[in-house]
Amino acid sequence: MDIREKILKLIEHDSRLTHKEIATLLGLEEALISQTIKELEEEKIICGYHTLVNWDKTDDNMVSAIIELRVNPQRGQGFDRIAEKIYHFPEVKSMYLTSGGFDFLIELHKAPIREIADFVSSRLSIIEEVQSTTTHVILKKYKEYDTLFIKKENNRRMVVTP
Amino acid sequence: MRNFLNKKVQAIEPSGIRRFFSMASEMKDVISLGVGEPDFDTPWHVRDEAIYTIQKGRTFYTANAGLLELRQAIAENIMRLQGVAYDPAKEVLVTIGGSEAIDLVFRAVIEPEDEVIYTQPSYVSYLPCVQLAGGVPVAIDLKEENNFRLTREELEAAITDKTKVLVLSFPNNPTGAVMTKADLEAIVDLIIEKDLLVVSDEIYDRLTYNDDEEHVSIISFPGMRERTIYINGFSKAYAMTGWRLGYCAGPAQIIEQMTKIHQFTIMAAPTMSQYAGLEALKSGEQDVEEMRESYNQRRRFLLSELERLGIPCFEPLGAFYIFPNISQFGMTSEEFATRLIMEKRVAVVPGTAFGKSGEGFVRISYAYSINELKAAIERIEQFIEELKQEK
Numbered sequence: 001m002d003i004r005e006k007i008l009k010l011i012e013h014d015s016r017l018t019h020k021e022i023a024t025l026l027g028l029e030e031a032l033i034s035q036t037i038k039e040l041e042e043e044k045i046i047c048g049y050h051t052l053v054n055w056d057k058t059d060d061n062m063v064s065a066i067i068e069l070r071v072n073p074q075r076g077q078g079f080d081r082i083a084e085k086i087y088h089f090p091e092v093k094s095m096y097l098t099s100g101g102f103d104f105l106i107e108l109h110k111a112p113i114r115e116i117a118d119f120v121s122s123r124l125s126i127i128e129e130v131q132s133t134t135t136h137v138i139l140k141k142y143k144e145y146d147t148l149f150i151k152k153e154n155n156r157r158m159v160v161t162p
Numbered sequence: 163m164r165n166f167l168n169k170k171v172q173a174i175e176p177s178g179i180r181r182f183f184s185m186a187s188e189m190k191d192v193i194s195l196g197v198g199e200p201d202f203d204t205p206w207h208v209r210d211e212a213i214y215t216i217q218k219g220r221t222f223y224t225a226n227a228g229l230l231e232l233r234q235a236i237a238e239n240i241m242r243l244q245g246v247a248y249d250p251a252k253e254v255l256v257t258i259g260g261s262e263a264i265d266l267v268f269r270a271v272i273e274p275e276d277e278v279i280y281t282q283p284s285y286v287s288y289l290p291c292v293q294l295a296g297g298v299p300v301a302i303d304l305k306e307e308n309n310f311r312l313t314r315e316e317l318e319a320a321i322t323d324k325t326k327v328l329v330l331s332f333p334n335n336p337t338g339a340v341m342t343k344a345d346l347e348a349i350v351d352l353i354i355e356k357d358l359l360v361v362s363d364e365i366y367d368r369l370t371y372n373d374d375e376e377h378v379s380i381i382s383f384p385g386m387r388e389r390t391i392y393i394n395g396f397s398k399a400y401a402m403t404g405w406r407l408g409y410c411a412g413p414a415q416i417i418e419q420m421t422k423i424h425q426f427t428i429m430a431a432p433t434m435s436q437y438a439g440l441e442a443l444k445s446g447e448q449d450v451e452e453m454r455e456s457y458n459q460r461r462r463f464l465l466s467e468l469e470r471l472g473i474p475c476f477e478p479l480g481a482f483y484i485f486p487n488i489s490q491f492g493m494t495s496e497e498f499a500t501r502l503i504m505e506k507r508v509a510v511v512p513g514t515a516f517g518k519s520g521e522g523f524v525r526i527s528y529a530y531s532i533n534e535l536k537a538a539i540e541r542i543e544q545f546i547e548e549l550k551q552e553k
Contacts, residue, residue, distance in 0.1 A: 010459075024466045025459035025532070159186040159509055160196035162179050162286045162335075 003028065007036055008045070013146065015049040054149050055110050056141060062110040064093075064138045067120065069104040070131040079103065082129045091119050102134070113137070174290045178515030182499065186509040193538045194530075196509040198335060200401035200482070201529045202456075204438075205449040208400065211441035212434045220433055226425040227417075228256025228409070229436045235443040236409050240394075243367070244379045246387055252414040255421050256431045256439075260365045260395040260408035265291050266420040267361050267391045267410065271327065272297035279320050280329035281312050282517030283336050283485075285363070288329050289517075298324070303519035306487060309476050310339035314348045321352075327359045330380060333366035336516045336525035337485040338478020340370055343378040350383045359416075360390040365408070366481040368399035368450050371458045377480070381411075388413050391420075398481075399450050400442040405435040457482050460528040460535060467539045471546055482529045485513065489522035491549050499524055505548075506541040 001009075006026055011017055019037065023030040040046040055062075071082050079097050086106065087095045095106045108116060120135055141149045179196075186192050203209075215221075227233065233250035241247055248254055257263040264287050272278065272295040280288045282301040292299040302320050304310045312330070332341040353360060362380050370377045381387045395408030410420070442449075464484050468475045475486035488498050495512035503509050511527075513520025528535060 021463075024463055027458075027462050155201070157197050157199060157201070158183065159192060159194040160179055160183040160511060161198045162177060162515075 003032070004036060004040065004045075007033065008040070011037075011046075052145050052147055054141070056149065060110070061112060063113055063116065064110045065108045065116050066136045066138060067106050067108065067124070068102040068134040068136075069106065069124070070102045070133075071104065071129045072131050074129060077129070082127070085127055085129075086124065089119070089123060091115075091123075170293065170296075174293060177286045179286065179511055182503075182509065182511060182515070185500075186503055189503070189507060192503065192507045192509050193534060193541065194509040195526045195528075195535075195538055196511050197527050197529055198483075199403040199529060200398060200453065201531065202401040202453050204400065204402050204405070205442070205446060207445060208402070208438050208442045212405075212438040215434045215437040220437065222433060224256075224430045224433050224436055226430050227254070227421050228431055229433075229440065232256055232436050232440045232443075233409075235440055236411070239443055240381075240392070240411060243377075244382045246379070246381045248411045249414065253417050254409060254411045255417050255424060256436060257395075257408045257410060257424065258428055258431055259397060259406045260363060260393045260410075261287055262424070262428065263391070263393045263395075263408055263410040263420070264288065264361070264363065265294075266423050267393075267412075267416070268292055268295035268297060268327075269423055270416060270419040271359060273326075275324060276326040277322060277324040278327040278329060279317070279325055279358075281331065281334075283310070283334075283513055283520035283523070284329075284331055284516055285335045286516065288331070297327075300325070301517060301519070303517075304337070304339070306476055306523075310334065310337040310485070311341055311345050312349065313345075314352060317349050317352060321356050321358075325356065325358060327361055328353060329361045329363065331363040333364075333370055333377065333480020335366065335481055336483050336511065336513065336520065337523075338481050338483045339476075340372060340377070340480040342372070342375055346378060346380050346383065350380070350386060353389070354385050358389065360386065361393065362390055363393045365393065365395050366398050367394060369454055369457055369482060370480045371454075371461060372479045391416060396439050396442055399453075400439075400446050401449075401453065402435075402438070402442065405432075405438060407431055407435040407439045457528065460530070460532060463532060463535060464526065464528055464539075467535075471539075471543055473546070482527055484526045484528060485523050486526065487522055488524055491546075495521055495524055502542070502545055506545045508538050508541045508545070 007022060010022055019033045020030050023033045073079055083095060086092060091108050093107045093109045095104060097103060098105050120133055124130060124133055143149060186194060230250060233254040233256060236254050237248045237250040268291050274296045275298060277298045277300050278292045279300045279302060281304050289299045300320055302316050304312060332339060360380055364379055367377045381390050381392050391410055391412040393410045396402040396405060465477060468486050473486045475484055478484055491498060495514045499510050499512040511525040513523030513525060
């Protein structure tokens with residue numbers, strides 16, 4: 001693994017590590033870490049530093065949804081042009097072009113179910129190239145970003161062993 | 163009523179760790195750095211294989227020496243790592259952890275008054291197992307200035323006419339020391355000249371952090387395969403301590419006798435564990451590499467923190483332990499560890515739990531997450547500051 005990959009693997013799971021800490025963990029110079037991270041940011045390999053929130057634990061009545069979209073790409077207008085018409089909506093949290101039975105998979109931000117219905121019917125469905133939508137309401141999140149959202153059993157290791 | 167107890171058993175000292183265990187397990191809010199097992203869960207594909215084994219009804223005894231497929235995979239693994247060939251049918255035995263293999267080999271080879279040399283500080287089983295087998299344990303006290311490696315001079319001085327066995331245990335618990343190829347080279351001809359059997363416990367072989375050299379086993383030296391019982395297992399490399407699965411490999415005539423004892427006492431290692439072990443060997447390489455990288459990061463973190471706190475410590479290149487020197491605080495290891503747990507609720511193991519040459523040291527395990535280590539270091543820092551003010 002090269003240095004870039006090692007750094008990325010570390011901060012992908014804990015973006016709050018300081019450059020000094022990363023240097024210690026990897027046995028490298030702090031200046032090299034700072035320089036490499038700067039490059040990774042400039043090259044947009046590092047795209048942001050966010051917080052993983054389990055919104056289900058907050059007290060709201062909102063739901064999140066995943067939508068499968070089938071589209072008809074037009075001559076001279078590839079998937080990217082259609083995608084652009086969709087991903088600019090602030091409701092869209094993430095969007096992928098996929099192989100298989102449909103073309104786009106999008107995840108919406110949490111919202112009241114009414115708003116999600118409105119978004120699908122009055123924003124997505126009316127786009128000319130959109131052939132069909134299948135909306136899945138997320139009932140429960142078990143795991144996101146390598147992190148379990150369900151309670152894990154406590155570590156049962158003994159306190160002292162040989 | 164008569165005293166039914168066997169005097170030899172009665173004379174054996176209980177493990178020095180036990181006292182600490184009772185103390186620590188009664189307390190709340192203890193941050194433990196005292197554990198000798200990985201903090202990772204067994205990789206899911208390995209656990210899943212064991213579940214499948216049960217679902218398929220593979221719940222019968224295996225051959226006494228273990229599933230032949232597993233012994234084949236073990237032999238292939240030793241070949242891959244050390245370039246040494248073993249016949250899976252006659253030269254490999256699957257045991258209940260590496261610890262059973264340690265017991266078996268002593269029982270199979272020791273005659274009364276045979277001397278068994280082992281190095282200290284050491285894992286807690288060698289001494290009592292030699293005693294139970296009727297042998298005479300002879301400890302070599304390893305030195306910090308040699309990075310807790312065994313030197314030729316030390317070995318030469320310990321050998322007598324009665325010496326039969328040399329126990330090597332590297333990468334080492336509790337010191338984290340390794341023996342490099344050059345270190346082993348220095349003692350190999352002496353071992354052959356004195357016609358010794360080597361018991362090489364290499365349970366931590368996959369956890370080494372030496373950039374210049376992968377772990378080298380003594381079996382890879384000419385003339386050593388035929389006089390070595392190589393012991394290993396799944397506990398440390400694959401985070402499988404509770405599965406109780408280990409193995410040994412060696413010359414057929416010794417393995418045959420060990421298998422006899424194993425057959426009458428154990429029958430065979432648990433079948434589900436054996437299938438899980440097979441899965442680990444077949445597709446666990448990436449797991450090993452990821453865990454090793456993670457241990458290495460923690461090792462570097464602790465070394466740098468101990469340096470910051472002014473606690474001297476030789477650089478351990480194996481296992482998941484750091485063995486810092488705490489003699490500057492003017493206390494025994496036992497006092498230091500006791501006060502640390504009583505005053506700051508951090509559990510480390512006094513070096514003397516691993517033999518008297520562990521005096522002046524404590525064993526710190528880094529089989530903990532970075533965040534746990536950070537929290538523990540914070541408390542240790544407070545403890546040390548208070549100690550300095552006492553002076």
